[in-house]
Structure formats: C-alpha cells, structure tokens
Amino acid sequence: MNERDFADLAVGHALNALSEADERAYQEALAGNPNWDHHVRHAVDAVAAIGDSVEPVEPPPSVRASLFARISELPQDSAVSTSPNESVVDDEDYAAAGPAVIEPEREAVTVGASSASGWGARRWFALAASFAAVLVLGFGAVTVSQLFAPPAAVVALQQIEDAPDAQSASATMPDGTVATAHWSPSSGKSVLVADGMPALPDGKTYELWFVRGEDQIAIPAGIFEPDADGNATAQLTGEMHSGDVIAVTVEPAGGSPDGTPSSAPVLAVATA
Template sequence: MNERDFADLAVGHALNALSEADERAYQEALAGNPHWGHHVRGAADAVAAISASVEPVEPPPSVRASLFARISELPQESAVASTSESFPPGDDEDFAAAGAAPVEPERETVSVGPSSASGSRPRRWFTLAASLAAVLILGFGAVTVSQLVSPPSSVVALRQIEDAPDAQSASTTLPDGTVATAHWSPSTGQSVLVTDGMPALAADKTYELWFVRGDTPIAAGTFEPDEAGRATAVLKGEMHAGDVIAVTIEPAGGSPDGTPSTAPVVAVATA
C-alpha cells in the first residue's frame, strides 16, 4: 500500500466508513508505517473541527438516493461462484419459506504491499464515496473529502517536525498573554512558528517572520493569524543552529526593502 492509499483509508477510518477488510488493511499499514500517523491525526482533527463548528442538517432525500445510486454503479465482484459453493446442488430446503436471509457484505482480499492501479482504484472510490456520504449525512456543508485528506501545508510541516527523531521546540510568552512556539527539526529542514493570541492588525499591515542570525535578519515569509490570534506558519528558508526566530509588523505584503522596519514583537531563542 502506498501513502496515498493510506491517506484515503485514514479519512474513512475517521468517519467510521471503512469496511472490515479496509479497516484491517488500514491498521496493518499504520503498524508497518508509523511515520504515516500524521494522516490519521489530520483526518481526525478535520472531522472533529468540522463537526464542532457546523450544526447538523438533514440532507435532502434526493442527495442520499443519488449518492448511493452512484455507489451501486461501482464494479463489484460476482457472487455467483460463492453462492453455488455455499448451497450445493440437490439441497431441497425451502429458502423462500424461511424468509430473507441476512446478506453478508462482499470482502476483498487485502494486501498491505504495493498494489496495482486497477486493484486499488475500486477500494479508493468506495472509501471516498462512503466518506462523502458521511459528510453529507453529518451536515458538513461545503467541506469536501479532498480538504480532509489534504490539510494545510503548514500543518503537514508541523506534524513532520513533531514526528522527526530530532524535533525541538522553544516558546515565549509575551506580557499580553500571547504565546509563540517555534518548532524545528534539522533532519526535515523545516521550521514552524505556532502562535496563540496575536493581536489583530490593520488591513494594511502584516506579520513578517525572520531568522535573526547574529546581527543579520533574514526574511522568512509573512502570515496572518485567525480571529483568535492563532497561526501555524512555515518559515521560508534554511534555519541555522542558534538562530532567533522573530516577528515584526510590516506593510501588507512584507517589508519593501527586505529588512525589518519595526522592532520585533516576538523573539524566540532556539539556543
């Protein structure tokens, strides 16, 4: 199983939409590839955030009918052979009189190794269709399955750092209660600043990130916190050991000359 297949299954798992076979494949793949855990956390976090922020609504019956009609059109393995083996010729039991028997769902053969495109596609489409059904039934509105599978790049970077064996972090708390935490990992070559409580800025201002190396500030991108002052921002460029990660307030779009125009409002020492 490749990582893309696993990401699909992680969404289905978060929505409780996997078949028994896919759930088993998901668990086996996760056990064999623990570094894929960020897909699990991403799907779970997205589902939790969406369900907490949107009031459930009942989808129109036509939506449900249309969705399951599409699912029924997906390729299915023939059950003729298994039926003939289960009930050998000559069995005179009156099954019609006995009433309808429960129908066992079809189960596919599971492999956690590399799969062909033709073998993985039916499972992926079933997983995504089932996930979409759950999204509609739970009233998640306009949120799509692709949004669940693909969290923001800054969140992905943070999880990769946290999963790295050399992950490091440092925090600072400002007098107004703002908390800024720098996360970095030399092996991933990434650094991320996470903030909580950053004050809102005027429309013509933005926060800009800097690596301060000795006495030299190096621009590392801009970011905009949400209404609560929270942000997860990837620093652009290479961090060196001992750099101070700083934030200044600059004109919208960033410093026009590539140097800070104000004193830092945040400075996180990494050494």
C-alpha cells in the same frame, strides 16, 4: 500522543466519528493538555462551515429504492443456529447500505500518524469517502481534497516531530501570546506555532524572520495570518541556522517592502 495526533482526533470528535477507544484517548489528551483546545475549536468551526456552505437537498427517490433493494437481498430467517464449531461471518456491512459501493477495507501503510493513535491514513480516507458520497448525491460542490488536505505547515510540523533530531523552544510574550518554535536539522524545516496573537488592522500582516549572528541580521522567512482566535501554525521559508532567533514583526500587507523589519519584534523565540 503528540499535538498533531490530537488535532486529528479533534476532527473525528467534531464529526462524532471516533471509536470508544479513540474518544477516551481524545478526552485524556485534552485533559492533560488543555492548551490544545484550539484544535477542537478549529475542527468544530470547520464542520459547521461545511454544513453552512451547502443548501439542503431532498435525496432523490433512487436512494430510497436502492436501500430497500439492498435490504430485500438480506436473508429473512428469524434466527440462525450454529454449532459450537461454527461461526457466523459477516461478509458485508449492511448498516452502511446505500447507493454508493463501499469497498472492503484493505491493509494499508499508516502515514502521518504515530503508532499510539488509531487515527491514520485509512481513517482519513474513510472520512473523506463518506463526504464524497454526500457530495456525489448533490449536497455540495467542494472537493474532498480541499476539505481534508492538511496545510503545508501542518505537514511540515509532523515531519519535524517524526524526525530523530526534532527540537523545540517556547516563549510567552507580555501580552500573553504563547509561541513554540519547532525545527529539525535533518528535515530542513522549521515551524512556529502561536496561540493568542492579537488581530491586526487591515493592511497589516505578521512576518517571520530568522535573526542570526552577533550582528542580529534579520532574514525574512515568510508572512502569515492567525485565525479568528489568534492561533497560527506557520512554516518558515529558508534555512534555519543553529542559534537563530525566530522573530515576528508587524509589516505592511505582503511583507516588508525592503526586506528588513520595519518595527520591533512582537514575538521572539530563542532556539539556543
């Protein structure tokens, strides 16, 4: 299981939406990769933020009426006898009865998840649909796309990991910050994943650089801000060349005004 698959499972775990098999896979992956625990914290914080962002609303009477109407349609036989050659097939999941129509699950092409993980596009859609049903009932005004669309840097990281020429390199700074650079020449993308970066004062930001060649020319590659725990997944803008050093400096908000580093790097990962 790669880190992206684990991050998906962490969301399902935070929502208590994992199957027994996925929960076991989640626990085993976490035990084997304790440094991935920041994904768990992010997922728990996101679920809590969703809950805190909306006011409780009493469900309308129509919900109860619709539920009981669906229940009344169920067969009232106390038992069903079947011969050895017969089987009972459930055509509908009545446990999911409610005011919203639930379409039967169809076969779909899994996107953005490895074959080792059961957490693919269909589960994301089902999870999003569950939130959509809540939102339709008036429990919130946040769009599903806002809640579940992965950040561009995360998408880029997945594309790199899926590429046949994916590469990575890591470095640990004196202050304890751990950084891993991920890149793939065929995808043309590069991403820096960092844990434990110090918080910056107001008016300051972190800026990415490609440091290139014997002359150590620094080429700006975007700015980013870590989360409250000092973790960040940041995609570098521009083309990475073989042998580049990926560096991070502290710059004024908005990035270096003259396009050159104004301070020594606080983080550097050699890719050669």
